Amino acid sequence: MSSKRSWLLVSLLVVFAMVLSACQTTTPAPTQASAEPTAPAVEEEFVFGMVMVGPYNDKGYSEAHYNGGKYVEEKVAGTRMIYVDKVNSADRPGTTPAQLAEELVAQGAKLIIFNSDDMKDSAAEFAAANPGIPVIHASGDNVWAEGKNYKPELTNMVNIMGRMEYGKMMAGCAAALTTKTGQIGYLGPLINDETRRLAASAFLGARYCWENYLGKDPAELKFKVTWIGFWFNIPGVTSDPTQVADDFYNSNYDVVLSGIDTTEALVEAGKMASSGKETFAIPYDYEGACKENEAVCLGVPYFNWGPLYAKYITLAKEGKWAPAFEWGGPDWADINNPDTSTVGFFKGAALSADASTNLDKFIAELAGGLTLWKGPLNLQDGSAYLADGEVATDPQIWYLPQLLEGMEGQSVPSN
Amino acid sequence: MFKSKPRWFGLGMQILAVVLALLFTSIILLMVKAQPFEAYKNIILGSVGSFKKFSDVLVAWIPLLLATSGLLITFSAGLWNIGIEGQITMGAIFTTWALRLLQDTTVPPALIIILAFLAGMLGGALWASLVGMLKVYGSVNEIFGGLGMNFIATAMTIWLIFGPWKRPGVGSMSGTEPFREALWLPMVPGLRLSLWSLVLAIVVIVIVFFLLKGTYFGLRLKAVGRNMRSAFHLGIPTSRYMLAAFLLCGAMAGLAGAVQVTGVYHRLIPSISSGYGFLGLLVAMLVNYQPLVAVPVSLFFAMLNIGSIQLPIVMKLDSTLSGVLQGALVLFVLLVDGARKVLLKKS
Numbered sequence: 001m002s003s004k005r006s007w008l009l010v011s012l013l014v015v016f017a018m019v020l021s022a023c024q025t026t027t028p029a030p031t032q033a034s035a036e037p038t039a040p041a042v043e044e045e046f047v048f049g050m051v052m053v054g055p056y057n058d059k060g061y062s063e064a065h066y067n068g069g070k071y072v073e074e075k076v077a078g079t080r081m082i083y084v085d086k087v088n089s090a091d092r093p094g095t096t097p098a099q100l101a102e103e104l105v106a107q108g109a110k111l112i113i114f115n116s117d118d119m120k121d122s123a124a125e126f127a128a129a130n131p132g133i134p135v136i137h138a139s140g141d142n143v144w145a146e147g148k149n150y151k152p153e154l155t156n157m158v159n160i161m162g163r164m165e166y167g168k169m170m171a172g173c174a175a176a177l178t179t180k181t182g183q184i185g186y187l188g189p190l191i192n193d194e195t196r197r198l199a200a201s202a203f204l205g206a207r208y209c210w211e212n213y214l215g216k217d218p219a220e221l222k223f224k225v226t227w228i229g230f231w232f233n234i235p236g237v238t239s240d241p242t243q244v245a246d247d248f249y250n251s252n253y254d255v256v257l258s259g260i261d262t263t264e265a266l267v268e269a270g271k272m273a274s275s276g277k278e279t280f281a282i283p284y285d286y287e288g289a290c291k292e293n294e295a296v297c298l299g300v301p302y303f304n305w306g307p308l309y310a311k312y313i314t315l316a317k318e319g320k321w322a323p324a325f326e327w328g329g330p331d332w333a334d335i336n337n338p339d340t341s342t343v344g345f346f347k348g349a350a351l352s353a354d355a356s357t358n359l360d361k362f363i364a365e366l367a368g369g370l371t372l373w374k375g376p377l378n379l380q381d382g383s384a385y386l387a388d389g390e391v392a393t394d395p396q397i398w399y400l401p402q403l404l405e406g407m408e409g410q411s412v413p414s415n
Numbered sequence: 416m417f418k419s420k421p422r423w424f425g426l427g428m429q430i431l432a433v434v435l436a437l438l439f440t441s442i443i444l445l446m447v448k449a450q451p452f453e454a455y456k457n458i459i460l461g462s463v464g465s466f467k468k469f470s471d472v473l474v475a476w477i478p479l480l481l482a483t484s485g486l487l488i489t490f491s492a493g494l495w496n497i498g499i500e501g502q503i504t505m506g507a508i509f510t511t512w513a514l515r516l517l518q519d520t521t522v523p524p525a526l527i528i529i530l531a532f533l534a535g536m537l538g539g540a541l542w543a544s545l546v547g548m549l550k551v552y553g554s555v556n557e558i559f560g561g562l563g564m565n566f567i568a569t570a571m572t573i574w575l576i577f578g579p580w581k582r583p584g585v586g587s588m589s590g591t592e593p594f595r596e597a598l599w600l601p602m603v604p605g606l607r608l609s610l611w612s613l614v615l616a617i618v619v620i621v622i623v624f625f626l627l628k629g630t631y632f633g634l635r636l637k638a639v640g641r642n643m644r645s646a647f648h649l650g651i652p653t654s655r656y657m658l659a660a661f662l663l664c665g666a667m668a669g670l671a672g673a674v675q676v677t678g679v680y681h682r683l684i685p686s687i688s689s690g691y692g693f694l695g696l697l698v699a700m701l702v703n704y705q706p707l708v709a710v711p712v713s714l715f716f717a718m719l720n721i722g723s724i725q726l727p728i729v730m731k732l733d734s735t736l737s738g739v740l741q742g743a744l745v746l747f748v749l750l751v752d753g754a755r756k757v758l759l760k761k762s
Contacts, residue, residue, distance in 0.1 A: 084728050089590075089680075093689035094475050094720060096680070099607065103724055106465070118589045129605075191586035229577065230588045237573060237588055237685050401584065413577050413586030 046111075046317045048072070049104030050083040051097050053116035053261075054232055059292060060261035061231065061285040064303045065115040065138065071306025071338070072313050079313060082107055088118070090234045097122035098129070105133060111316045113138065113309070117194055118231070120149070127157045134316040136160060138305065139194060144325035146395050155323050160308045162342040163329040165373070165397065166366060167301025168198045168257075169205030170345040171282045173362045174298045175255040176206035177213060177355035178280055182220050185248030185256040187241055187265050188227040191413055195259060197400040199225050202257050203407050204372040205362070213358040218406070224253065225409030231261040242268055249279050255298065257282045263289055269296040280350055290348045297348030298355075304344055327394065332367035373397055378405035424755065432751035436743040443739055449732055457729050458737065462722030470608040474679060475691075476717035477616040478503070478671035482695035483709045484616075484623045485667030490704045491627055492660035493640030498546045498561025499692035501568035502539040502665045506672025508572060509538025511683040514594055514676070515580065524597040531598075532673045539669020540662045542568060547661030551654045557661075572685050580683065590684035600678035609678045616674075619667055624706040636660060668692065694720075697745045716741055 050069050054062035062085060069081040084100045086092060092100070097119040101112045111134045114123040123137040135157045141147035143157050151157075175184045184206055186199050203223045210221045226248070229238040241264040248256045248265075249272045258265040258281065269281035270293035282298050283289035290297035308328050315321050328342030336344040345363070347356055375386030379402040386392055402411035441451035462472050482499055489496040496502075513534035517527045546564055549555040573588070580591045600609035627633035638646040639656045647653045675687050698716055702708040723737035 082728060084724070086727075089684045089686045089689075090588075092724075093686050094679075094691070095724065096607075099471065100724065100728075102467070103461075103728055106468075107728055118587060121593050190588065192584065227586060229573075229586065234588065234685075236569065410586070412584050413581050 044078070046076075046079045046313070047108040048079060048081055048111040048113065048313055048316075049101065049107070049109030050081060050113040050115060051087050051101050051104070051119065052083060052085040053088055053118055054086060056083060056085040058232070058261055059263050059286050059289050060283070061303070062115065062261065063288075064286045065113070065305050067286075068303075068305025068309045069113070072309045075306070075310050076314050076317065079317070082109055087116075088230075088234075090237060096125075098126040101126045102130075105130065110134075111136065111313060114140070116231070117192065118190075123157070124151060124154060127154045131156050134158070134312075134321045136309070136312055141325070141398065143323045147325070148395075148399060156321070157323055158312050158321075159325045160305075160312065161327050162303045162305070162308075163327055164198055164301060164303065164343050165201040166330050166335075167343045167345050168201035169208075169366065169372060170359065170363060171257050171284075171299065171301045172202035172205030172207075173209035173213075174347075174351055174355060174359055175202070175257055175280075175282060176210040176221065177358050178298055178350075178352065179255045180278065181252045181254045182210075182216075183222040183224070183251075183253040183255075185245075185253035186223065186225040186409070187244055187248070187256055187258045187260055188225045188409070189231045189260045190229055191227050191410060193399050195227075196403060196411065197397055198259060199409075200400055200404045200407065201372075202259075203404060207406065208372055209358065209362055213361070221406075222253075223407050224248075225259075225403065225407060227410060227413075228260060233262065233264070241265070245269070245281075246272075249277065254278060255280045255282070258284045261285055263292045266290070266292045266297055269293065282348075287344065287346055290346065294349040296350050298351045299345055299348040299359075301343065301345045304338060304341055307339060308342055327398075335363065379403070380405055380407060380411050424759075428751045428755045429748065432747040433744065435747040435751070436740065439743045439747070440736070440740045444732075444736070447732065449730055454726060454730060454732065454736065457725040458719060458722035460722070461725035462718035467606060468721065470603070470606040472714070472717050472721045473613060474607050475689075475720050476714050477612045477678075478674050478689070478691045479694055479698065479717055480616045480620055480710065480713045481667050481671040481674065482691045483698045483713050484620045484706070485664030486695050486699040487623055487627065487704050487706055487709060488636070488667075489660045489664045490699050491633070491640050492636045492657055493643065494550070494657060494660060495558050496543070496546070496561060496661065496664050497558045497696070498543065498564045499664065499668050499695060500688045500690070501561065501565035501692075502542045502668035503672040503675070503688035503692050504565075504568040504572055505542035506535035506539035506665075506669025507676045507683055507687040508568070508575065508672070509541075509669065510535035510673040510676045511575075511580070511591065512538075514598055518594060518598060527598060528600065528677055531677060532670065535669040535673030535676070536666040537669065539667070539672060540665040543661040543665025543668065544658065547658045550661075551657055569685070572683065572687065576683060576685060588685045590680065590682045593682045594677075598677065599681050600674070602678075607679070609674075612674045612678045615670065619670065620706055620710060623667075627706060632656075632659075694741065697741055701745050701748055 052062040052065055056066040057063055072079050073081055082104055087097050087100055113136045115138045117139040120140050124142050127135040137159050139161050140159045141149050142151045142154055143159050188199055189195055207218050210216050211218050226244050228241050233241050241260055245256055245265045245268040256265040263283050265281040266283045269279040272279040273296050280296050280298050283300050287302040289300045330343050331337050331341035335341050371391055373392035375390040376388045377386040379385045444451040444454050463469050510531045513531040546557055546560045549560040550557045576591055577586050582592045600611055602609050635651045636656055639653050643653050698709055698713045702712050719737040719741055726732040726736055
């Protein structure tokens with residue numbers, strides 16, 4: 001063996017020795033986990049792990065889940081959250097969500113939350129491989145008996161989702177009540193059942209308010225969806241949401257609704273506004289998203305995951321776990337009640353007084369039973385979706401196969 | 416003084432390089448108010464803390480070792496095959512293509528997997544040969560050619576995932592539809608590790624070792640790498656040897672891509688190479704192109720990759736810290752090696 005090789009080998013061994021010896025003599029620093037006050041509780045601590053697709057502080061989808069976990073810690077005694085964020089192949093190459101979930105289990109997690117539809121395969125794989133660990137997959141449909149992907153063998157899984165369709169209708173309404181050009185842009189993420197139905201809900205809300213509160217012709221309302229390819233920007237892989245938002249604003253679309261997890265639409269609306277344009281945005285997912293730029297924010301439809309997480313984590317903690325599918329709606333008595341409403345809508349500072357009044361009326365109508373998922377409705381290609389008077393079933397809404405007639409943009413990815 | 420004890424002097428300098436790399440990383444950790452020893456402990460425990468964790472290290476080690484094996488050949492020929500990322504990607508694309516083509520046929524699954532691996536080798540070799548031909552016949556430096564081919568391979572993956580190979584009704588970078596389990600590499604029960612791919616990686620590095628150490632081909636390849644003009648004058652067909660090096664490296668990179676598809680992700684995803692090509696470049700530089708040394712060093716790098724997963728979970732630190740340590744190691748080893756040579760010359 002050459003000298004070079006031998007010293008390299010030896011040096012590597014030395015690294016190991018140094019690190020190991022250093023570890024043995026060092027008192028571990030208090031980590032976030034260990035820094036939590038250990039109450040003299042009689043019951044055993046219940047640790048739950050959360051696997052998040054984006055950064056925990058993304059001002060969007062993942063932060064809403066993170067806050068839901070914090071809500072559980074506060075409301076359900078004896079619980080503690082551990083998490084791993086940015087779980088996607090671009091940010092954590094060489095790993096899978098199931099592998100990272102197992103790391104959380106190794107750190108003491110007794111229940112695992114997968115927070116993205118994108119983790120559907122991995123969540124099912126993990127649940128099957130770890131039948132003793134309760135799994136909550138938010139936005140999935142693997143244990144929905146009426147769903148297309150029903151897997152009855154996953155007895156340790158619960159699927160939860162918020163009826164964001166209502167939130168998106170409110171967002172669409174706010175956009176229609178504000179636009180001066182009659183052109184609304186929708187900054188879409190990837191294309192799937194969920195994103196199609198949410199974009200369509202925004203369109204339905206916009207069309208309803210445009211027609212019923214402003215008395216305008218629905219044919220004069222333009223609603224265009226541009227998809228970027230994922231829930232957030234991945235340079236070189238997705239389309240750049242900043243660019244897409246700019247394209248909207250520069251093409252006479254004065255209101256952009258965001259369907260992605262981050263706030264590019266709002267940031268760009270702010271930049272355009274500061275250069276004299278009258279532009280607005282409606283972010284998504286996270287209740288505090290408007291804070292990025294209040295002056296151009298019309299409001300935000302957001303998820304409030306806390307109550308559903310608290311419900312199912314309590315069941316797991318009490319040993320009453322059972323597979324379930326829950327599509328939680330707003331609490332119509334108070335859509336922004338943090339303890340009872342799964343989805344909500346906070347109005348933004350940029351929403352005019354008139355628009356605000358009309359939006360309140362719209363919300364009251366929804367609370368009173370107004371359904372916009374009612375025929376006659378056609379799919380984007382003109383084929384019938386709902387006959388006159390027909391109300392869509394939950395599976396029809398969940399698995400919306402195309403965008404709706406009157407919407408511009410791709411329904412399915414092109415070849 | 417130095418000349419009398421160059422071996423010990425070299426060893427001392429090498430240890431110095433490792434210490435400097437650790438020191439550098441520790442300073443960065445301290446800057447983000449994290450305990451360096453705590454971080455190192457978590458990395459170690461996260462990689463060898465249990466048999467399962469170590470098996471995950473092996474899962475990362477396999478494609479890394481395959482990529483490194485290929486790079487040892489191109490480096491021996493004096494070629495910087497930066498395009499290895501694209502070659503891994505193209506190997507994965509060809510593997511996926513073969514699996515998609517055969518998955519609904521009556522061909523036995525084991526044979527489909529073997530054919531998919533051969534397709535992966537073909538894809539990687541094909542992509543590398545393009546870089547090689549650009550170099551040999553077009554005088555395009557392999558670094559620029561390779562970088563360009565990397566971009567094209569990535570773009571092609573994204574196009575396939577969002578286009579012809581998209582999941583029904585879905586346009587997402589999460590990848591193509593997963594293959595049925597029969598088309599996965601057989602795993603050790605309870606683990607993500609496939610012994611087949613482990614054996615494959617070890618066989619490949621052994622072949623590369625004998626190829627470079629015990630054959631005329633290896634000797635001539637090194638001659639091309641050391642001094643191409645002299646090698647040419649000695650009658651070695653240098654262009655052919657360079658192309659052969661690219662082809663072999665590409666085939667091994669393609670194998671890495673095949674392992675990623677059949678043994679790790681079970682589908683094609685946009686970042687299917689997981690950066691193992693670039694990491695392999697670091698390993699190859701660090702080991703001074705010695706196949707046997709590449710084995711433990713690539714294992715060490717895989718340990719850093721897997722162990723660093725603990726950093727965000729336990730310490731809320733970004734796991735890219737492992738990349739800092741890996742890069743710092745290479746940088747300081749090269750720096751100190753340069754300093755050692757200067758000092759030896761002076762003495």
